[in-house]
Amino acid sequence: MDERASLRSHLEKSVSQTPDCAAACEVIETIAAATIELAGRIADGPLAGITGEAGGMNSDGDQQKDIDVLADDIMRRALRDAPVAAVLSEEAALPEILDRDAPLCVAIDPLDGSANLENNISVGTIFSIRPRGNDILSTFFEPGTAQCASGFVVYGPQTTLVLAHDGRVDIFILDRRVRQFVLIKQGVRIAPDTPEFAINASNRRHWHGPVRAYIDECLAGTHGGGAADFNMRWIGSLVAEALRILVRGGVFLYPADARPGYREGRLRLLYEAHPMALVMEWAGGAATTGRRRILELGAKTPHQRVPLIMGSVRGVRDVAAIHEGIEPMFDNSDAPLFARRGLFR
Structure with missing residues (x-):
């Protein structure tokens, strides 16, 4: 592996400069670790017992596949050990309270686009992190400007993490040899006018x-x-x-x-x-x-x-x-x- 910064070292640098972001960095690292596990299960597919077959319906009326249930379980299990007061998942009707005293709330789509897996098309995980309000549940109903971080992971030819944190957007790729994300682009800027x-x-x-x-x-x-x-x-x-x-x-x-x-x-x-x-x-x-x-x-x-x-x-x-x-x-x-x-x- 070359000398690219790991996600962990990148986040540690942020904490050293802005101590108030320590909890958010811990949640980001927790989600990233969970996506590494999920990436392996997605890549193995039927070899890992993932059939792609539909089960029931989720709380919002969308058809639910076995991989959706697995992804939701992986993410919830991981977030229980992070400083998260409540998590709202696509796969659940209401937010789940985890630790009422924790400083952050997370909204997450554990596996976006699971219907694409049958055709080996990229799918992903999308997440939003925001400070917990005085009333935990009302935190989720605040405007999007309340978010302190967000991002998504693409499970494709590479497993890519896009992270909006500390006022900028950085991109990481999973180095499968050492099972960690490494920084490949920092301070990404979208072209202002592409036809x-x-x-x-x-x-x-x-x-x-x-x-x-x-x-x-x-x-x-x-x-x-x-x-x-x-x-x-x-x-x-x-x-x-x-x-x-x-x-x-x-x-x-x-x-x-x-x-x-x-x-x-x-x-x-x-x-x-x-x-x-x-x-x-x-x-x-x-x-x-x-x-x-x-x-x-x-x-x-x-x-x-x-x-x-x-x-x-x-x-x-x-x-x-x-x-x-x-x-x-x-x-x-x-x-x-x-x-x-x-x-x-």
Whole structure:
């Protein structure tokens, strides 16, 4: 192994400079250690008894696989030994109280995108850390600006940890030889203007007018009077999409749409949108619902869903600009209504 800094030494340096962050660093290290265990189980798949078969439904109505249950168990078990007052998991209806006197609360998606494992596509763990309030449960309903750290792990060709902590975003890769994360990029900054977007285009017929208008103008490119010809990317894995934005730039859209169950968006605010928004903003990007900054939102329910548009400042700004000019009641209008007020001409 070369002389790259380990996650532990990186966090120890943070604690030496800012002693108040010691508890957060301990939680980060605990989560990272748990993801190393989970990465091994994911890599082994059927060899480790992971069938990928569906079991029941989780508390929010999503189909639950055996690996989801295993990931939740690994994370909960690890966090019980960390300075965590309560943990909110995608796999549980309500937060679980761990230590009422501990200083932090954690919201976590133990395994995001488990349906992708059947096709050997990257999946991940997403987490959000925030200081405990006087009332433990109400801590989870504060705006995303209350977070002191967040991050995600991508289980792919490499196991990659993206960490938003101490006001910046750093990237680590798991060195499997010594079973520890090592620093590969520090102070990551998202390219401000990359002509690339990611969206599930098969749902176009369900999109609201502002989203259709934005994508149509991207697709029209220079032929339609735009300043650039856009490329489209769609992996269908939130963590992989977010990592690509950190590396390449661009904008990711998972908007609300007209389908039942999607009218308020589909991603969960507390353990998907909030932590991703913190990563994006601390890396110089942006995250919005189209109408509101994600980090300004407070949850009303533990598993509240929201639209998420994130990435390069220019792309996010352009999507928000279309929404700002349209009253919410007209969101369902078709794209021609917006064609006269294009972004790129």
